[in-house]
Amino acid sequence: MPPRFFVDLALAGQTELNLPPGAARHVQVLRLQPGSALTLFDGSGFEWQAEVKTMGRSEVTVHLQSQQxxxxxxxxxxxxxxxMPANDRMDGIVEKATELGAASVQPLMSERSVLRLNGERAEKKQAHWQGVAVAAAEQSGRSKVTRIAPVQTLAAWLASLPESTADQRRWLLSPTAAEPLSRLNSQAADQTLVLSGPEGGLSPAEEAAARARGFVAAQLGPRILRADTAPLAVLGWLALSER
Incomplete structure (x- = not known):
């Protein structure tokens, strides 16, 4: 199977292009040669079969062939x-969420957050996580890349949400909730918004604020899952329930 690379350029209508620096570097690391096959995607839902045409010290030119x-x-x-959980566990959440098919990930800070990011540091982390999502999309065969949104406080994010509509389900993961996830999943919708708290969970006031914005508390079972396990468990369950 040819190696897959994400290209942050619109590929429709193009027949030949110089790969952006990131993709070109990967091609050179793999020691591909003129005539080598590769697959490109630009996040639009299409894939292009391509062939390396020329190799330079820092430039790689490819010829685009068929698209599908x-x-x-x-x-x-x-x-x-x-x-966001502490340490580097957000990397794992982004990677696995991309593999499992998440459309987007919204990093948040709450009252009990250990990890707090602001300004330039928050922007650098967002860019880093977007790179993690790109690599996971390349590996997993997705033709779209999970979008990593800018870091926000939970309060600001909840305030920015539009009113809940019939085509969007909003779930709040809570160990004290009585509503099992299997029952909530019976509601048909085109979008699902899953809110998951930090180590120690959301405060009562934060849970109340989320409910006021249309979130329904969901219970994942009798065991308490870690902050980096709970959202992925829900996503995995949703992905498998579509099969």
């Missing part, structure tokens, strides 16, 4: 709104 629409996305667009 690839459907590997979830029928239900899922956004994971995650209060």
């Amino acid at each position: 629409l690839v459907q590997r996305e979830l029928a239900n667009a899922v956004t994971l709104a995650v209060v």
